[in-house]
Amino acid sequence: MLIINNLKASIEGKSILKGISLEVKPGEIHAIMGPNGSGKSTLAAVLAGREFVEVTEGTVSYLGKNLLEMAAEDRAKEGIFLGFQYPIEIPGVSMVNFMKTAVNEHRKHKGLEPLSASDFLKMMRDKKELVEIDSKLANRSVNEGFSGGEKKKNEIFQMAMLEPKLAILDETDSGLDIDALRIVANGVNKLKRPDNSFIVITHYQRLLDYIIPDVVHVLYDGRIVKTAGKELAIELEEKGYDWIKKEVENNVIA
C-alpha cells in the first residue's frame, strides 16, 4: 500500500528526515514511536502533503502512484487521512457543512452522486455513535471551543466519515485522559478492516495497550533505528528511549 524509500526532508533548510524507508501492507497497523524532535510529525506532514516541508531525496509510492507529486486534497481523495496532533479551530464553518463538502468531494472523485441531505444526516448520526462523539459538537463550528479530548474524538469522527485506506494518526493520544483514549482507540479498532492500514504515531506506549500494532518502528534523529513487533513498545515503556539513543551512538562510533 505504502512504500517509503530513503526519504529525506527538511524544513527551512534544516534537515529533519535523514533517509526513511518503510513499507505498510493492507490491513497492517504500524506504530511509529520516538523521542520528541525525532521527526515523527514531519513524516506525517510529508505524507499528508504539507507544503512547508521540502522533500530533498527519496520516493513515496502509494497504491503504485507517486504520492509526492499529488496535491494534499488529491491524496485525501485517494484515501489518505491525517489525524492532526493539534486540530485547527475554524470559526464560522460548521462541522456539518465541512463534512458534507468533504464527503461529497470524495464521492465526486469516485464518480458518485452527492449524498442527499437525509442520507448525509443519517451517515453523520451513525458515525457519531460509532465514535461516541457528543452529537451537539456536530452543530458547532469546526473544533471551535472544543476541549482537547473533543478535538481528538472529532478527528476520529472525521476519519469514520471519510473511510480512508491509510490513516496516519499523529499523536492522537497526547493530552487525552484514559476515557477519551479508550474511545479514540475503540474508534480505530472498529474502523479497522483487512484492506485498510494505519500508521499510529505516538510518544507513549499506553495507546498501544488499546490498539495492537503489527509493527513498531522507533524513529530517532530522522532515521528509523529499530523495527520489531509489538513487544518493542513494551520494552520502550520500561526502559525509555535512552538505551536506543546509546545504541545508535555506539553504532555510529563503531
Next chain:
Amino acid sequence: MNGKSEITEKYLGLYKDNINKISGISSAFINSFRAPAFEKFSELGIPTKKNEAYKYTNLNIFFDHDYENYFMPVPSDFIKAEEFRCDVTDLDAHGIVLLNGFYPTLNEKLRQLPSGVWIGSLNEAAVRFADIFEKHFGKYAKSETDGLIHLNTAMASDGVFVYIPEGVTLSKPVQVVNLVQSDEDMFNQHRNLIIAEKNSVFSIIICDHTLSPQKFLTNAVTEVFVGENAHFDIIRVQNEHNNACKITNTFIHQEKNSVTSSNNITLHGGLIRNSTYHHLGGEGAESYSYGLFLADKWQHIDNFVNMDHAFPNCTSNQLFKGVLDDMSTGAFNGRILVRPDAQGTLAYQKNNNILLTDDAKMDTKPQLEIFADDVKCSHGATIGQLDDDALFYLQSRGIDKREARLMLMFGFAHEVIQNIKIEPLRERMDNLVMQRLKGELSRCASCMVKCG
C-alpha cells in the same frame, strides 16, 4: 473664501438657492431646525481627512461633482418604486419603499399596522403626530465635528417614520428599501425617525440599492429612540454600484434596560461610510454593533462606531469584519466612551480583516476613552491573510484549495451574519455573501443594475 473649502462653499450655495423650495414642502417643525443646522454646517463644512473621524476616507471625489438635486418628489417616478419587489422570498415584512429619499405614495402617506403601529412618510408624520414627533425629532442626531449631520438636518425633507407604541411587539419586521434612480447624476438626502416606546419589541431592515448606473451621492440620517426595556434590532444591507457613494449616520438612543443591535452588511458599493452612534442613556442597557463588508476593485468601505456609555451597568459589544480584494480599501474606527458615572460598564470591541491581495489596504483604529474605574473593556484588531493551517486542514480532508479558501472566507463572514435573528434574511445574506465571494453577482433578482 472665509477659509472654507470650495466644496463646502458649493453646498452652502445649494442651501441658499433651494431653501425656499425645500421649506415649502416640509412641516414648520422640521423647518425650524434648518437655519441653525445650516449655521453649524457652514462652521464645520464637508469633512476632510483632517477630521479625525474621516482620517482614512476621502469624500472629495463624490462631493466635488455637479449633481442634479432631488428636492421635490416626481410622481411619475413613483411607478418604478411601486414596481420594485424584494426577492427575499420567505421574508414576511411590512414593506416601505423610499425613492430618492422620498416616501413615494401619493394617497396613503401613513399606514396603520395592528396594535397602533404607524409607518410611513416622515414629513407627513411631522404634521399628523406632532406631539410624538416633536418629542424626538432632532434630539439624537447631534455632532460637534461632523458637518454632514447638519447638512442633512438643513436640507432633508422626507424619509421613513416608524412608531411602535408602549408594550407592543411587532412580530413581522419593517423593511425599508431605499432606491436611488435617475437619468442624471444625483445628490439626495433623507431622514428617518424611529420611535420604539417602552417595553416594545421591533426590528427594521434597511436595504440600500441603486437602480440606474448614474453617479449618486446619498447622505442619510436615522434617529432611533428605544424606550425603557424595549428590544430593537436594525439591519442594514447595502448593495450599490461602484459609482455610488452612500453615507449613513444612525443615532440610537437607549433608555434603561433596553437591548438593541445594529448590523451593517455591505455587499457592494463604491464609497460607503456608515457611522453608528449608540447612546446608552439609561442604566442596564445593552448595545450590540456588528458590521461586515466585502470590497473589491477600487471600493472604499468605512465603518465608524461611537459607543457612548453614559450610565452605569451597561454592556456593549462591537464586532466588525472586512474582506478586501484587488486594490480596495477599508477603515474601521471604533470609539468606546465610558463617562465618569458609568461604573460597572462592560464594553468589548473586535475588528478582524482579511486582505486577499498585496494592494488592498485596511486602516483600523480603536479609540477607548474611559473615565470611570469599575469598568471591563477590551479591544482587538487583526489584519491578515487566510490562515494557512486552517486551509491545509480543509485540504487534508479532500477539499480543493479554491473551495477551502471560499469556506474560510465564508466562515469568517458568517460570524457577523449569524447575529441576524430574522432567519430568512440570515439565510439570504449567507447566500449573497457566498455568491459575492465566488465573484458572482449578488444582486437582487428584480434589480436591473449590474453592480459588478
